[in-house]
Amino acid sequence: GEDVEQSLFLSVREGDSSVINCTYxxxxxxxxxxxxxxxxxxxxxxxxxxSNMDMKQDQRLTVLLNKKDKHLSLRxxxxxxxxxxxxxxxxxxxxxxxxxxxxxxxxxVQP
Amino acid sequence: DADVxxxxxxxxxxxxxxxxxECSQTKGHDRMYWYRQDPGLGLRLIYYSFDVKDINKGEIxxxxxxxxxxxxxxxxxxxxxxxNQTALYFCATxxxxxxxxxxxxxxxxxxxx
Numbered sequence: 001g002e003d004v005e006q007s008l009f010l011s012v013r014e015g016d017s018s019v020i021n022c023t024y025x026x027x028x029x030x031x032x033x034x035x036x037x038x039x040x041x042x043x044x045x046x047x048x049x050x051s052n053m054d055m056k057q058d059q060r061l062t063v064l065l066n067k068k069d070k071h072l073s074l075r076x077x078x079x080x081x082x083x084x085x086x087x088x089x090x091x092x093x094x095x096x097x098x099x100x101x102x103x104x105x106x107x108x109v110q111p
Numbered sequence: 112d113a114d115v116x117x118x119x120x121x122x123x124x125x126x127x128x129x130x131x132x133e134c135s136q137t138k139g140h141d142r143m144y145w146y147r148q149d150p151g152l153g154l155r156l157i158y159y160s161f162d163v164k165d166i167n168k169g170e171i172x173x174x175x176x177x178x179x180x181x182x183x184x185x186x187x188x189x190x191x192x193x194x195n196q197t198a199l200y201f202c203a204t205x206x207x208x209x210x211x212x213x214x215x216x217x218x219x220x221x222x223x224x
Contacts, residue, residue, distance in 0.1 A: 031210045042215030103153035
C-alpha cells in the first residue's frame with residue numbers, strides 16, 4: 001500500500017465526529033473507496049466516491065475529495081462504539097487491474 | 112450463508128511445508144483475488160484472476176502459486192512455507208460493475224513456525 005497513505009491510529013470519544021484522512025498518488029483513479037474491517041472479519045465496502053465529485057454524504061458518513069491535493073477524507077458524525085474498526089482507503093488506478101489499499105487507520109471510540 | 116468462504120480459518124505449519132488455502136464464492140463473480148494483510152502494511156495483492164483461464168501475479172507473488180479450479184474456487188498455495196509468510200490472508204471477489212466493489216472472505220490466519 002505504499003501509494004496510498006493513512007495515519008495508523010485515531011481515538012475519539014463517543015458522540016464526537018471522527019475524521020480519517022488519506023492521500024493517494026494516482027490522479028487517474030476513477031473511484032476512491034473506504035472499506036471497514038471489524039475485529040476478526042474481512043473488509044466490507046463502506047462507501048465510495050466517483051472522481052468527478054467533491055463530496056458524498058450517506059447518513060452519518062461524509063466523504064470529501066480534493067483531487068488537486070490527492071486527498072480523501074472520511075468523516076463519521078456522532079461516532080458510536082460500534083464504529084470501532086480499521087478503515088482502509090483504496091484507489092483503482094487506470095491500467096491496474098486491482099485496487100491499491102492504504103495501510104489502514106485504526107479507530108478507537110471511547111465511551 | 113456467507114458469500115465468500117475461506118478454509119481453514121486458522122493454520123499453524125512448519126517451515127518448508129506446502130500448504131493450500133482455499134476460497135469459494137457463491138456470488139457468481141468472475142474476478143477473484145488473494146491478499147495478505149500485515150500490521151501497518153495494509154493489504155498487498157498476491158494474485159488475481161479475471162476468469163478461469165486468466166491468472167495474474169500481484170505485487171508480492173514470490174513464494175506463492177494459485178489455481179482457479181472453477182469460477183467459484185480460487186486456491187492459494189505456499190510451496191515451501193517460511194516464517195515471513197506468517198500473516199492474515201484474504202480472498203475477495205468483485206463484480207464487473209463500474210465501481211468494482213470487492214467482497215471479502217473472513218480471512219485465514221497463518222502462522223509459520
